[in-house]
């Protein structure tokens with residue numbers, strides 16, 4: 353049985369990873385998210401798109417409780433995220449920040465620290481597992497002993513992805529992981545992420561403004577604007593035949609996107 357099959361939902365398991373109902377988020381008098389209801393597919397690759405300031409990051413942060421909503425519900429696998437013990441939630445839901453922050457030491461130190469912090473029961477990160485995690489993130493084993501501070505931007509992203517994988521998460525959240533990368537490096541990273549999902553069956557939710565990435569990797573697309581869902585659906589449908597004029601305009605404006 354492959355890892356993907358191992359993680360595929362059984363007959364009684366929910367096919368939805370995240371279920372949001374009427375979620376609102378506010379900061380002071382500003383409304384950042386205004387009545388968001390969504391069902392994000394388990395095992396899918398959701399691309400969260402929309403103009404800058406639309407609320408994409410604010411939404412992503414609710415999914416592993418970096419923030420809590422002002423009102424509304426967020427469920428993961430049929431259970432309110434607020435009901436998980438926070439450590440369990442964070443272990444099951446990895447988060448890759450837009451700008452990777454490396455812990456001190458080597459790539460190996462980064463993976464070991466993440467594993468320790470999570471107090472997880474998944475296997476300790478010995479040499480073989482470190483090599484396997486780095487490989488899933490598209491780095492060869494020789495990176496284990498490289499000082500993390502000396503790595504390039506793209507390599508730091510990969511270490512940060514490998515680090516998020518140390519707890520065997522069911523979900524990986526990524527906030528514009530390629531925003532600061534050259535188009536070629538970004539393409540390779542997207543390829544790695546798509547492959548990672550295929551081999552592990554992990555659920556991915558990625559914020560991106562690079563439409564080509566959404567086209568290549570996404571199975572599900574959510575278009576946000578001004579804190580509301582403009583359109584959500586299967587990637588093939590939304591990308592080729594967006595229902596809403598706003599989504600079509602956004603997608604067309606992105607045609608010239610260098611990446």
Ligand SMILES: Nc1ncnc2c1ncn2[C@@H]1O[C@H](COP(=O)(O)OP(=O)(O)O)[C@@H](O)[C@H]1O
Pocket residue numbers: 379382384402403404405406407408409410411
């Ligand atoms: N902590 C905060 N305090 C006040 N305003 C915020 C805060 N975080 C985000 N915002 C504002 O909320 C809106 C949505 O932000 P964000 O979720 O980061 O959008 P996106 O990721 O789509 O660019 C923006 O106008 C942003 O300036």
Ligand SMILES: [Mg+2]
Pocket residue numbers: 408409410559
């Ligand atoms: Mg953002």
